[in-house]
Amino acid sequence: MMLQNRGLAASALKSDQIRNIPFHCNLSRRTLAWANLIGGFTHARIVPHLGNLIWSRGRVPTPRGNIQLWITKAHLGECLDLVLPRNVTATAGLPGNTILVNGKAVTIIRQIGKRIYIRVAGPGHFTILSKSPNQTQLHF
Numbered sequence: 001m002m003l004q005n006r007g008l009a010a011s012a013l014k015s016d017q018i019r020n021i022p023f024h025c026n027l028s029r030r031t032l033a034w035a036n037l038i039g040g041f042t043h044a045r046i047v048p049h050l051g052n053l054i055w056s057r058g059r060v061p062t063p064r065g066n067i068q069l070w071i072t073k074a075h076l077g078e079c080l081d082l083v084l085p086r087n088v089t090a091t092a093g094l095p096g097n098t099i100l101v102n103g104k105a106v107t108i109i110r111q112i113g114k115r116i117y118i119r120v121a122g123p124g125h126f127t128i129l130s131k132s133p134n135q136t137q138l139h140f
Helices: 015-020 027-032
Strands: 034-038 043-046 055-062 065-074 077-084 089-095 098-101 110-112 115-121 124-131
Touching: 077 089, 077 115, 089 124, 098 115, 115 124
Parallel strands: 043 089
Antiparallel strands: 034 043, 055 065, 065 077, 077 124, 089 115, 098 124, 110 115
16 A cells, blocks of 8 residues: 655655654645746746655646656656646756756756756656766666
8 A cells, every 4th residue: 555645655755754744744845846936837946855755756737737747866866757738937956966858968057056957848758867976876
């Protein structure tokens, strides 16, 4: 049986954290940290903060269609799968020093602390990978 909390599955938590889930809070909104920047969701900001979570996912209903997010910790950084509806632009901020969108380098619009920000425009499915310099590649 999988425990669900508004789009976040408890299987994403380490075993000692499952008992600490506050069932009536919007955990997905806090970990995915999305916001509407311009009326009608023509521009959204997505700045996920996973903390000790391994992954988080959510869906944001908007007048233009659903924005779907799935953020996971990867061995080199974080990976954000983002689906944007038509006429929606998103600014995404991830920790790291390099960001690839669908496998290609993109222009960084700003950097604040250890987080770099990029912009993508819908419609489309975007795989955004951030790479951190302090994380090394795992060898199996």
